[in-house]
Amino acid sequence: MTYERILTALADPTRRAIFEDLRGAPLQVTRLANRHPISRPAVSQHLKVLELAGLVMAQAEGTARLYRADPKGLAPLRAYLDTVWGDVLDAFADEVTQQMEDQNTRNRDQNR
Amino acid sequence: MTYERILTALADPTRRAIFEDLRGAPLQVTRLANRHPISRPAVSQHLKVLELAGLVMAQAEGTARLYRADPKGLAPLRAYLDTVWGDVLDAFADEVTQQMEDQNTRNRDQNR
DNA sequence: ACTTACAGTAAGTCATGACTTACGAAAGAA
């Protein structure tokens, strides 16, 4: 599943910051490196991870490369969260109704 | 922000698997350890991380501890994803309209 | 009181991955 790569890609703080930098206008690697206290190759490596996760796309512009956020990149993770969250809520609801039934049973037995 | 802890908590595969095990009914630590090829203390450590991230709650039951998924645990991460995703989509829409305007300008200049 | 079952913490090991510097490649400018 691709949401795994998205999770590990966004887990690292500086890599997540780089991704957030690309929310707006596209940026080239040197620009990104200037925004963070790490070397340019480090930024390239982070961009590679983000690209493999589908979060980011690259576009050649002369010798430079313009990186931008992929609009569909976060979709798999969102879908995953929705299903898991739904499951948790369902189980929670089941437990609540279960406890209510137990309560009713206890009251019924008490009124015999 | 608390979504950071959620991200790092869910990034690890076995820890994510443990969290998913708790989607349904609550489980005690030994049960969880039996489902995975790691020791019981390792599971305890993972549960600690999940608990600090707000993804999981514990409830004492004799000497055992019942762990369950917190229904609100994923909410901060979902909110974060929504805002970022919205920003990306907005920027993408801006770019598209920008390109359309450029196209119109070019056509206009061409028709002079 | 003693034993059993269940769990958290401490301490140490080891692999992963986030960095660095050095190097090579490709495209535009002089």
Next chain:
DNA sequence: TTCTTTCGTAAGTCATGACTTACTGTAAGT
């Protein structure tokens, strides 16, 4: 062509964190 800019990759270092075993604590059963 040569120089410059921009970038990716290779290789090596170092810290973090995911494990292990050993120990301690606590509640329940006999």
